[in-house]
Amino acid sequence: MDTKTDEYYRQERREVEALIPEDAVKILDVGCGEGILGRILLEKGVREVTGIEVNPAACAVARKNLTGVICGDIEEMELDFDEGYFDCIILADILEHLKDPLSGLKKLRRHLSASGTVVASIPNVRYWGIINMLTEGHWKYQDHGILDKTHLRFFTRKEIQTLFEGAGFKIKDTGANIDPRYYKLEDISSGELSFGRVSLKGLTTEEVQDLFVVQYLIRAANVRQTPGQQSPHVPDKIDAGKTEKRKIAIVRGANLNKWEMQNYEPLAERFDITAYTTTQTCFDISRIGLPVVKLPFQSQGLLLHMQGLEEQLADKDLVFSADITYQFSAQAVEAKKRYGCKVVCLEWENIPFNYEEYEAVRSIKKTVREGSDHFIAVTERAKEALIIEGVPAERIDVIPMGIDLGRFRPVEKDVEKDRERTGLTKEDLVVLFIGRMVWEKGVYDFVHAAAGILCDNSMNGFPVRFVMVGKGPELQGLRERATSLGISGRITFIEEYPYHDMHKLHNIADVFVLPSISTKTWQEQFGMVLIESMACGKPVISTLSGSIPEVVGDAGILVQPDDHFSLRDAMKKLIKDNDLRKYLGDNALKRAQSEFDSQKTAEKVRAVFEKVMSRKTEYDVTGRT
Known part of the structure; x- marks a missing residue:
């Protein structure tokens, strides 16, 4: 008897949606419920979504949402579709309900294209809560969850792999819905875990995480594989005599962006590079000149866990992750232990022991x-x-970020037109800020300093205009502050501006300002906008915050952070002195060309990669070179 509530059949299943290939046009959703997920897919441009649903009431609703619905039990029916008809088959919370899931998978596989994908979600019976229940002598069925009273089959991760291999599939990605308590563990790497009357020792980090997985998310490819073949999770051996490019993975979580990737795109001629991000990204990645893979994820911020990342890294020679504080960097280390890849970590953080008051972060960093x-x-x-x-120290190389000097360079052509498009005239003396509209970027100091200049009678002869570019939580407050100070007519806010046109903004400016302020957990780590402006030959004003002095050198004026009076005086000095602007601008250009060329950065990074890949470590897998 079906005891499910109506809400059970109305789930969007966004984590399942994230696994569906973007090029899928014909999809079969087994156990479609009311067709909510299928409707979302159709709205995104999928041509056809057919549903199969055993609940008659849910079927009736699904017919309004999908292109077609079959009402019945998948194990009791023969499908009237051509072989290879579908590009993708969805099995969200289905296999555990089948009497014979292996036969069910084989039946469905006949109707999946040769290059098709199966996406499935399956409960994990190895979950710590189930083990704890067993030690207390119980096996309590429930209305929902891992021990749902309608579940007929139970799986661990290894049994999921066996099931799919037996049906003729190769698992490509394994993600998970993880119990939030996992992220509160004090030391994941200790190999010890205790709960209730259970005390476990000698666990790998993978096994610790597995005990907190509530549900696995699977993406599998339609390929034939006999039991004697190599496991899909073990990397193929690499023949040292072959000349294939070494495989590099760049892992950046949600922070993948063009301005960093321009430093590695030149390496694509030498290495086979793939960048890994999440299904929701912080920045526009459409113009990145490298293959990009999007993975579903759990949690946010430093604890962001990229589902299936370790398996994606199985065939890689080197993983280039970013910052020791991120969970996905710990995942890269786990992939190293499993598969023998090398790990290089890019580090921006310049505050020692930052965030280590949090146990989970402290464990990740270790x-x-x-x-x-x-x-x-x-x-x-x-x-x-x-x-x-x-x-x-011998395990660290210092390599600053670079930019494309072919794009970021002094340009006079079209500057007047670009100014007009921004509401400026050729006579305006433009002071520019580009960055996130957050307090720590010193955005209020910028506005207050601007007000100090515009209200100074001695500055009346200078046609100064201030431009602030960026978005963030303080944007509306800054607009209101400019209005209350009576300077809204002399300050322009631009919320959106594409990165591929950013050099045009820098070239319309006369002075660039980045008034960053340090906080307990953040100080300016580099300042990409500084080197972009410097490469365009602009004098810069910034603050003595974090790594800014290293970047600016003698190419600008540095003032105390969180001090709009000093900032105002520095602005006035450059506004009034054309010769000083030219002198500092020339120094800025020379410094950018010498220190911040992305081509030079790429060559230095290449040297590090090759040095690291030439080493042997305890995790090297036989056959890797």
Whole structure:
């Protein structure tokens, strides 16, 4: 008897949606419920979604949402579709309800294209709560969850793999819905775990995580594989005599962006590079010149867990992750332990022991510090922070970020037109800020300093205009502050501006300002906008915050952070002195060309990659070179 509530059949299942290939046009959703997920897919441009549903009431609703619905039990029916008809088959919370899931998978496989994909979600019976229940002598069925009273079959991760291999599939990605308590564990790397009357020792980090997985999310490809073949999770051996490109993974979580990737795109001629991000990204990645894979994820921020990442890294020679504080960097180290890849970690953080008051972050940082083969620090301060935390200096190279100097360069052509498009005239003396509209970027200091200049009678002869570009939580407050100060007519806010046109903004400016302020957990880690402006030959004003002095050098004026009076005086000095602007602008251009060329950065990164891949470590897999 079906005891499910109506809400059970109305789930969107966004985590399942994230696994569906973007090029799928014909999809079969087994156990479609009321067709909510299928409706979302159709709205996104999928041509056809056919549903199968055993509940008659849910079927009636699904017919309004999908292109077709079959009402009945998948194990009792023969499908009237051509072989290979569907591009993708969805089995969200289905296999555990079948009497014979292996036969069910084989039946469905006949109607999946040769390059098709199966997406499935399956409960994990190895979950710590189930083990704890067993030690207390119970096996309590429930209305929902892992021990749903309608479940006929139970799976562990290994049994899921066996099931799919037996049906002729190769698992490509394994994600998970994880119990939030996992992220509160004090030391994941200790190999010990206790709950109730259970005490476990000698666990790998993978096994610890597995005990907190509530449900696995599977993406499998339609390929034939006999039991004697190699497991899909073990990397193929690499023949040293072959000349294939080494495989590099760049892992950046939700923070993948074009301005960093321009430093690695030149390496694509030498290496086979793939960038990994999440299904929801913080930045526009449409113009990144590298293959990009989007993975579903759990949690946010530092604890962001990229589902199935370790398996994606199985065939990689080197993983280039970012920052020791991120969970996905610990996942890279786990992939190293499983598959023998090398791990290089890029480090921006310049505050030693930052966020280590949180147990989960402290454990992640320890894992990454000890498990990474090498580190690339973007500044000397980032290197010093690593050394203070215990990383040997010989495992760190300092390589600053670079930019495309072919794009970021002084240009006079079309500057007048670009100014007009921004509401400026050729006579205006433009002071520019670009960055996130957050307090720590000193955005209120910028507005207050602008007001100080515009209200100064001695500055009346200078046609100064202020431009602020960016978005963030303080944007509306800044607009209101400018209005209350009576300067809204002399300050322009631009919320959106594409990165591929950012050089045009820098070239319309006369002075660039980045008035960053340090906080307990953040100080300016580099300042990409500074080197972009410098490469366009602009004098810069910034603050003595974090790594800014390393970047600016003698190319600008640095003032105390959180001090709009000093900032105002520095602005006035450059506004009034054309010769000083030219002198500092020339120095800025020379420094950018010498220190911040993305081509030079790429070559330095290449040298580190090859140095690291030439080493042998305890995790090397036989056959890797």
